[in-house]
Amino acid sequence: MTHNKKIYQYLNKIVPLRKCSDHEFLTYVETDNQFYHYPLHVTDLKKMPDKKKIKKELKKRSLLKIKNSKNMEDFWINSIGKTLYNKTINTYNKKMWFVDSTKKIDTFNWSPKGATLKSGPRAAWDKAISCYPKKLNGYNDFFDLPKKRNLKILFNTNFKLISLKNKIFEINKVKKKFDIVISTISPDTYFKNKIYGELKFIGRDFHKIVFPSKEIFPKNVYFLYYANKEKFTRLVEYKKFTKHKSNTTLIGMEIPSHKGKHYPLPIKKEIEKSKKYISKFPKWFYSIGRAGTYRYEVDIDDCIEQALKLKDEINNNFFEGAFPIKKWL
Numbered sequence: 353m354t355h356n357k358k359i360y361q362y363l364n365k366i367v368p369l370r371k372c373s374d375h376e377f378l379t380y381v382e383t384d385n386q387f388y389h390y391p392l393h394v395t396d397l398k399k400m401p402d403k404k405k406i407k408k409e410l411k412k413r414s415l416l417k418i419k420n421s422k423n424m425e426d427f428w429i430n431s432i433g434k435t436l437y438n439k440t441i442n443t444y445n446k447k448m449w450f451v452d453s454t455k456k457i458d459t460f461n462w463s464p465k466g467a468t469l470k471s472g473p474r475a476a477w478d479k480a481i482s483c484y485p486k487k488l489n490g491y492n493d494f495f496d497l498p499k500k501r502n503l504k505i506l507f508n509t510n511f512k513l514i515s516l517k518n519k520i521f522e523i524n525k526v527k528k529k530f531d532i533v534i535s536t537i538s539p540d541t542y543f544k545n546k547i548y549g550e551l552k553f554i555g556r557d558f559h560k561i562v563f564p565s566k567e568i569f570p571k572n573v574y575f576l577y578y579a580n581k582e583k584f585t586r587l588v589e590y591k592k593f594t595k596h597k598s599n600t601t602l603i604g605m606e607i608p609s610h611k612g613k614h615y616p617l618p619i620k621k622e623i624e625k626s627k628k629y630i631s632k633f634p635k636w637f638y639s640i641g642r643a644g645t646y647r648y649e650v651d652i653d654d655c656i657e658q659a660l661k662l663k664d665e666i667n668n669n670f671f672e673g674a675f676p677i678k679k680w681l
């Protein structure tokens with residue numbers, strides 16, 4: 353998904369993309385035994401057993417309060433009221449971020465007008481470009497580009513940092529000094545004694561389940577979210593994206609875990625910590641991608657945007673800092 357037309361056009365040339373802007377997110381709310389849309393849609397309210405209470409709470413909304421929200425809990429309660437917040441946001445986010453209160457989530461691009469109840473199309477990304485590769489090999493042609501250019505790539509190879517300041521690494525027992533380093537891993541990896549403390553990430557356990565049906569989720573639904581105490585956050589029916597033809601369907605279950613560094617925390621203290629590490633990187637040492645930027649909001653389109661900007665800087669022999677795109681500073 354992207355709002356960036358240029359990045360869409362760039363990728364679409366290499367990996368022709370099929371638009372899927374019609375897809376809807378559904379969230380299961382156990383107390384109501386109902387699936388509701390995410391973002392919440394006005395028609396969902398009619399299905400809720402406590403709709404009168406919700407309407408009263410919605411009437412009490414104040415723009416000033418929303419604008420002054422300090423954390424995730426404040427923002428959502430001020431935007432949609434306590435009842436809707438408890439149904440859809442509270443437990444889901446505590447589970448997603450391993451926190452005991454959503455007050456701890458203190459960064460997010462708050463909209464000063466608050467999160468609205470959607471009307472019109474039910475699709476989550478009807479105003480963005482949402483797409484997936486048309487070809488059955490997915491994104492492979494993009495990742496195979498370096499092979500065509502005869503570049504030397506070392507897979508499954510460990511490195512040892514010898515000198516950060518001089519960009520010297522030991523690879524396969526040979527010490528090498530590099531002119532440019534482009535890192536896409538957690539910035540604290542380069543600091544053995546983790547002077548500012550370890551950077552926190554949330555990981556995922558993934559389970560794959562095959563079902564004996566051509567399709568399981570309703571039409572236009574690719575993701576199902578679960579906002580209750582079940583351990584998983586999301587189920588994904590991959591076939592909806594890939595259009596793979598089969599009499600069976602593969603469902604992926606995502607369970608938040610401490611395995612893997614998939615999600616940097618959207619917490620100011622952690623982001624500030626990542627900046628301290630990044631400020632120690634020498635000239636011509638880039639830190640990009642989701643983990644390298646240490647920002648949860650960095651998606652595939654942002655990674656490509658960062659890489660293209662960095663390419664320009666290298667071509668023009670002009671290094672501006674570890675982050676080529678300044679909005680992430």
Ligand SMILES: Cc1cc2nc3c(=O)[nH]c(=O)nc-3n(C[C@H](O)[C@H](O)[C@H](O)COP(=O)(O)OP(=O)(O)OC[C@H]3O[C@@H](n4cnc5c(N)ncnc54)[C@H](O)[C@@H]3O)c2cc1C
Nearest residue numbers: 353536537538541614640641642643644650651652653655
């Ligand atoms: C479940 C899930 C769903 C997502 N869905 C979408 C989506 O629909 N659309 C979207 O745009 N984005 C999505 N994202 C985000 C997207 O996947 C990331 O933004 C993107 O993959 C980041 O690319 P990257 O190159 O920075 O990092 P990655 O793709 O994570 O690559 C980093 C690589 O570094 C390796 N690595 C890590 N540490 C070390 C180390 N110490 N030494 C050597 N190697 C190391 C990792 O194994 C990995 O291969 C999703 C992410 C997740 C987790």
